Amino acid sequence: MTEEDPVFLHPDAGAADNGSAVLGTAGSPASSSASASASSSSSVAAGQGAGASASQRARFLPPDQPVASFWSRHGETVRIAELVLAGVFILLALYFVFLWVSHVPDVSYAPDREGFREALFALAPAGADPSWRVASAPGRWRGIVIHHTAGAQGSVASLDRYHREENKWPNGLGYHFLIGNGNGMGDGEIAVGPRWEKQLDGAHVRMKGTAEGNSFSIGVALVGNFESVLPSPRQLAALRGVLRFLVEEYGISSSAIAGHGEVAERYTACPGRLLFVDEVVRSLS
């Protein structure tokens, strides 16, 4: 409590019967002279130093006299409350910084397009495998949609089971081709799905405008979540090999190759912001 305490300059306190006692306790030069002129309270004023507490001053006032406002009487409490509040704000700010940092993706070796291009051209495209060549009616396939599985690991068996049991698709695995990442399948291993072998429609895309797409587009998926990691060089070599084969063998225009998100009716992050489909397409020519 300081001498500048506004309570002691309050008009109500000055107007009270023993207002001089109130002024005398403040200890400021102005109030000291006021108390000196009031003979009845000069001894009171002398007895009270600058460090007098609110309770000490309160003793010289009748019980119904307002001594101090909530703020002055609870000054320490208020200051502690302010400190606690400031602490809470700082902790909240740190929490949001942590959230922001933790959402910055864990990129394995390069976060950018340049890194992607390095990985893309690190290895030659995979050579065509006889198992990819399946007889098909001319014009059966008009486009290719690229996906990621969004999971860190996967195989034909695990995804087939998931699509059958969770998605209730009787034909199982919705993609035509699946490219492994070393977790569940070999890194860059290319699996031909049963839907490709049987030339069935895929179950991988609803296209803008048509809400269709499965009947005429080939689904090629890579195991991984490319929102947070880059595809591996082996996966990209495999992808380039499969795409080159499909474009040449089935007469599909390379301009009809798209990432899932580019053509989807509803927003999807698939195939991930670190799979640059335009770079892949450009690398085919």
Ligand SMILES: [Zn+2]
């Ligand atoms: Zn997708």
